[in-house]
Amino acid sequence: MSPDQILAELAARRQGDLPTHGGRTLAYVYDSGLEEADEVARQAIAMYAATNGLDPTAFPSLLSMESDLVGFARSALHGGDEVVGTVTSGGTESILLAVQTARDAAGVERPAMVVPTTIHAAFAKAAHYFGVELVTVPVGPGHRADVAAMTETIDRLGDRVVLVAASTPSYAHGVIDPVEDLAAVTRERGLRFHVDACIGGWILPWTPDAPAWDFAVPGVTSISVDLHKYAYTPKGVSLLLHADAALRRPQFFAHADWPGYTMLNSTTQSTKSGGPLAAAWAVVQLIGDEGYRDLVRRTLDGTRRLAEGIEAIDHLHLVERPDTSLVVVGTDDAVDPFTISDLMLDRGWFVQPQMRFGDEPANLHLTISAATAASVPEFLEALRESVAAAAAAGPIRIDPLLAEAAAGLDPDTLDDEAFDGLLALAGLAGEGGQVAVPERLGPVNALVDVAPPRVREALMIAFLDRLTR
Ligand SMILES: Cc1ncc(COP(=O)(O)O)c(C=O)c1O
Known part of the structure; x- marks a missing residue:
């Protein structure tokens, strides 16, 4: 294909996507409405697309931009000179690393983290990846973390607790957890306390009368802040900040015992494009x-x-x-x-x-x-x-037989045959074992909604598997 054909084809394929600009997509994307910021980001990402953050001595400009972004965040989030940070690929990676770091620092058997039920699903993913038990505590009034109940759980688990976390705000309800009260509890016990500010971290610094939530609160040991959300930078940029370098140390990974280069990484990725980082640097300088x-x-x-x-x-x-x-x-x-x-x-x-x-x-x-x-x-x-x-x-009416079938599935034995049967019942069977994604998702969502979470997860994984075959 010629470059013109390729660009036309890409533009045509984009037609089926949700719009990223214009403010009419109220999930997944964040639009500042500033064309100049988008343009400078596009140019920066193109300029840096092929650079590699794997080796900061080979591309020192990436290190300097990371340092600038951490410096900007440190002062916005009331951190002193001892606060250190790393640019990651997104909120989930920042959270994964915070959990892995806490687990490795503690080095206890059967590590656990104590979180409110409203904590983002990325903590469940971290628990799954790193073998840390996720102990969720029901929230109190206003869907905010219940400090007394969390304290009781922390004390019951004792030395197994490697991390406590809260959100500012939580994704599902948009409310801010009581960071100061929780930090008082974790500080007294010498525990790490992570504030997930992936959403609020670039809003609260400029919000009049915001409650104390950041490094101004003694006892907050790490914070995740996504730049690809309210800093309005292109996707692929978040910050993980630690209160000091010693807290961060287990985040870093080096491996010298093989015949190649000594692998030295601050994040999960090894080779990583400098494009998103450069774009984030550009947008933050501009805005x-x-x-x-x-x-x-x-x-x-x-x-x-x-x-x-x-x-x-x-x-x-x-x-x-x-x-x-x-x-x-x-x-x-x-x-x-x-x-x-x-x-x-x-x-x-x-x-x-x-x-x-x-x-x-x-x-x-x-x-x-x-x-x-x-x-x-x-x-x-x-x-x-x-x-x-x-x-x-009127409300969506689900065929009772179908609802029964969905709710009664055993998630551990959901094989291809059972899933095919369910797809056919729901009218979603496509050609050659594929799924046919309907134009209206309402009836499918309503059906999935009646299934318990474990069944929902199994259904979604089977769905993704078919979608990507
Ligand atoms: C509070 C919170 N934490 C973490 C994340 C995960 O961020 P990402 O989707 O960038 O991995 C999100 C995403 O919406 C979030 O709202």
């Missing part, structure tokens, strides 16, 4: 402290207007009053969140359904970025229409 203050002000103002608008729509309510820029919307029984999500997509807006958890029904999750704040009235109009249409359609 800067004052620019972020302005973007945060607009984002929080938009979030407030959006939340107020939602409260005025029949059938909808706020699950919690938003602490930052995440809005979680519950529905009454007359409308189905999965239907609303499909109807919003028809109107050009992507809103993310969240499945039921414990006693809580499914709901809708909205991530507001600066670009969305500009079009809150259009969003609310589309939401009003979608809710009215969803109310007219």
Whole structure:
């Protein structure tokens, strides 16, 4: 293919994706609305695409940009000179490394970490990868970490506890955990305490009257902050900060006992493109402290207007009053969140359904970025229409046989045959054992929603397996 053909083909393939700009995709992407920031990022990523962060002595510019970003974050997050940091590929990698580092520093048998039930799923992944037991503690009022219950769990587990973590804010409910109270508990016991600020870490520094949550709080030992979220940099950049270099040391990995180069890594990846790092450096230089203050002000103002608008729509309510820029919307029984999500997509807006958890029904999750704040009235109009249409359609009715089949599956024995049977029952069987992804996901989501989490996981893994064969 010629370069022109290739670019045309890429553009054509992108047509089927969600838009990354314009503020109408309220999950997965973050849009500052600043064309200049996007342009400088594109140029920086292209300039650095082929560089390799594997060896900081070969590409010292990468080291200097990482150092600048850590320096910027350190002062935004009230850290002293002793705070150190690493650029990682994303929130999940920052969290994986925080857990691995804590596990290796403690070196205990049967390591465990104590977290609220609302902690991000990346901690479950870290537990799975690194053999650390994830001990989740139900949250208290307002979906915030329950300090007394967590303390009781920490003390019950004793020396097995290698890490305690909390979120600022949690993804699922958008509320900030009581960091100061938890830090007092962990500090007294000499435990590591990680604050997951993947979402809030680039909002709270510019939020008036934010509660203390960062390195200003004694006892916070590490923080994850994603630049590819509210720093509005291209994907592939997060920061993992530690309160001092000794806390970070077990994060680093070296291997000399083989015939090749001594492998020396600060992150999970070894060879890694300098492109995302250079783009992040470029965007942070361009927007800067004052620019972020302005973007945060607009984002929080938009979030407030959006939340107020939602409260005025029949059938909808706020699950919690938003602490930052995440809005979680519950529905009454007359409308189905999965239907609303499909109807919003028809109107050009992507809103993310969240499945039921414990006693809580499914709901809708909205991530507001600066670009969305500009079009809150259009969003609310589309939401009003979608809710009215969803109310007219009524809740999704699942064939009871199908619901029974989904809920009764044994996740440990879900083989190809059982999955094929279920796909056929749900009308999702495609050609040659593939899945046919329907245009409307509502009925599928509603079906998956009735299955317990372990069954849901098995179904999703089987689905991904088919999707990628
Ligand atoms: C609070 C929180 N932590 C961690 C993550 C994981 O980040 P990533 O998707 O960049 O791996 C997210 C993502 O939304 C998040 O909201």
